[in-house]
Amino acid sequence: DSGVTQTPKHLITATGQRVTLRCSPRSGDLSVYWYQQSLDQGLQFLIQYYNGEERAKGNILERFSAQQFPDLHSELNLSSLELGDSALYFCASSWGGSGSSYNEQFFGPGTRLTVL
Amino acid sequence: QKEVEQDPGPLSVPEGAIVSLNCTYSNSAFQYFMWYRQYSRKGPELLMYTYSSGNKEDGRFTAQVDKSSKYISLFIRDSQPSDSATYLCATIEGGGSNYKLTFGKGTLLTVNP
Numbered sequence: 275d276s277g278v279t280q281t282p283k284h285l286i287t288a289t290g291q292r293v294t295l296r297c298s299p300r301s302g303d304l305s306v307y308w309y310q311q312s313l314d315q316g317l318q319f320l321i322q323y324y325n326g327e328e329r330a331k332g333n334i335l336e337r338f339s340a341q342q343f344p345d346l347h348s349e350l351n352l353s354s355l356e357l358g359d360s361a362l363y364f365c366a367s368s369w370g371g372s373g374s375s376y377n378e379q380f381f382g383p384g385t386r387l388t389v390l
Numbered sequence: 391q392k393e394v395e396q397d398p399g400p401l402s403v404p405e406g407a408i409v410s411l412n413c414t415y416s417n418s419a420f421q422y423f424m425w426y427r428q429y430s431r432k433g434p435e436l437l438m439y440t441y442s443s444g445n446k447e448d449g450r451f452t453a454q455v456d457k458s459s460k461y462i463s464l465f466i467r468d469s470q471p472s473d474s475a476t477y478l479c480a481t482i483e484g485g486g487s488n489y490k491l492t493f494g495k496g497t498l499l500t501v502n503p
Contacts, residue, residue, distance in 0.1 A: 307491075316496060318493070
């Protein structure tokens with residue numbers, strides 16, 4: 275158990291709908307990262323938040339948005355869903371402090387999204 | 391060209407075999423190189439990481455980076471059925487509090503008893 279929690283575990287919805295995925299980081303971690311994993315694209319970085327502020331953006335669609343709240347939990351909002359958005363969505367957290375060394379990212383169990 | 395290329399396999403070996411998993415990358419600015427292991431229906435977990443070129447050993451696992459050829463390897467000695475998982479190589483772009491992980495697509499490994 276990494277200490278990162280994600281809800282819900284599974285989500286089934288229809289095209290055009292909007293869903294919210296939730297992530298609670300490990301205690302003490304300030305950074306939250308969102309990743310999308312699909313069979314054809316693999317695991318892709320979407321966005322990073324550090325202590326409430328957006329820090330880095332990856333291949334995140336404009337239909338997707340995220341935020342990190344004062345208690346450091348994060349939500350990923352996916353709207354106008356398409357069939358191709360079906361994937362596993364992972365949240366990861368790290369301490370994210372300053373410095374050049376690597377801060378290990380701990381991954382949650384993921385949310386499996388199915389768009390019908 | 392993808393930034394990190396990894397042969398997806400699948401790879402099937404008998405118990406006790408030596409396994410070699412490989413990746414190539416294109417961005418010479420990458421400094422940290424990671425191997426993650428992902429069991430079915432679970433999130434990835436960090437196996438080991440190396441900084442710059444060289445080898446790093448942890449028990450039955452050895453990670454190797456050759457920056458001159460932009461080649462990353464993971465060797466598993468005396469492989470066990472419990473090693474059956476998808477192995478993802480990854481590199482870091484960023485520093486300080488920004489860490490964008492770039493992953494390979496993963497290699498599915500099955501170790502048969």
